[in-house]
Amino acid sequence: MSDDYYERLVDEDALEAYLEAHLGAVDEYDVRRHREGHSNETLFVTWGDRELVIRRPPPGETAETAHDVLREYRVTDALIETDVPLAEPLLACEDHDIIGSDFYVMERLEGVVLRDEEPDRFAEPEYRKRIGEELVDTLATIHEVDYEAVGLGEFGRPEGYTQRQVDRWGKQLAWAFERTEDEREVPDLREVGGWLRDNVPEEYPHTLVHGDYKLDNVMFGPDEPPELVGVFDWEMATLGDPRADLGWMLSYWRDRKDPDPAIPELTTQFMEAEGYPTRVELVDRYEEQTGFEYEHDRFYRGLAVYKLAALGEMFFRRYLEGNSDDPMYPLMEERVPALAARAKRIVDGDEPL
Structure with missing residues (x-):
């Protein structure tokens, strides 16, 4: 991954300020890009003792409605009290001055995604x-x-x-x-x-x-x-x-x-x-x-x-x-x-x- 592409995905300083304003200050902060997806971009964030996930669309022009991450936030927020198993949604942001796009933040779950091979x-x-x-x-x-x-x-x-x-x-x-x-x-x-x-x-x-x-x-x-x-x-x-x-x-x-x-x-x-x-x-x-x-x-x-x-x-x-x-x-x-x-x-x- 080129440094230029990563910089188009996230402004780490602006994201840190946003998370601090909403979740409180922490001593440990780290951002990593998840490389398995091929549609929306996923970032893993260590925020103190919490592990978070950020979802955002890819940079550049995209077809209308194809990458609506705020729609993800709305439906998961509505379903969190149902029997549908979900990661808890935490924050949604429409301010493109933070990382250049809409994004939302959710808790990270522990487990395995069965993609390439079975455990x-x-x-x-x-x-x-x-x-x-x-x-x-x-x-x-x-x-x-x-x-x-x-x-x-x-x-x-x-x-x-x-x-x-x-x-x-x-x-x-x-x-x-x-x-x-x-x-x-x-x-x-x-x-x-x-x-x-x-x-x-x-x-x-x-x-x-x-x-x-x-x-x-x-x-x-x-x-x-x-x-x-x-x-x-x-x-x-x-x-x-x-x-x-x-x-x-x-x-x-x-x-x-x-x-x-x-x-x-x-x-x-x-x-x-x-x-x-x-x-x-x-x-x-x-x-x-x-x-x-x-x-x-x-x-x-x-x-x-x-x-x-x-x-x-x-x-x-x-x-x-x-x-x-x-x-x-x-x-x-x-x-x-x-x-x-x-x-x-x-x-x-x-x-x-």
Whole structure:
């Protein structure tokens, strides 16, 4: 990471003054950038004897609504008294004079995010089964929240959500294409976008939705058996169609029968091991927990991979414009077409649940 890029992320002196004004003075202060994410930026802050996390958007121009960290703060603040496991939100700041953008501060949880490999202590069939169950049960808990009762009744418009998802991600993709099509075109994405527009489900339950729910956006506690202790990355949360959340989660969950991943660098594959539930088993458990039927799988998983491809194309544009030093972003020149091909297989029925 270049010193210049880090300086665009945080003014350590200004941040220290802000935290001191709100949390009191401390003797120990340290800021570190978390390198695992590929969307919003995450900073770890030691503040005396407390460990904090700061979330902010990446520097540079971004597509509208794609990096709304204050939305994360609002929803987590509303959910802190529910059964949804969360890191406690502490502060939200709209003053760009502090670190150059909106940001919010939350407590740091202790545990492990299952991204590249499973911990040795979880490498038993009964624990693997528990990981899948905890993941889908927590999604069900999110979808069962009484959003009116927690003050989120005006958090979104559930009517028309699924259509807006197709339209919004089409616009995000168009924003990316403005720059990236000078490098190469991705015709499969345009074809999948047309299929999605023609096949939007008309009816669906209305719930709180996370918008980016997947295995590496949750944390499991430090002990065994596996216990899901925190859900992160709420920037896309709103009121809408819970089946879109489930389709997104399923698009990341690997079965042993699956073809090679489109983005091997970002694909978690250990759940292909013995003991992990299949996608069908996760769907069955979700339906049992919520009473919602998961219909139109081709649409929801196809939409998920289409959105992932659009994200990748947005990353590629930011790379081309010099607005990120993430080594993954230049790889999107080839990875996005591979994702587009996967999305087409799903909507064509060639990559079933």
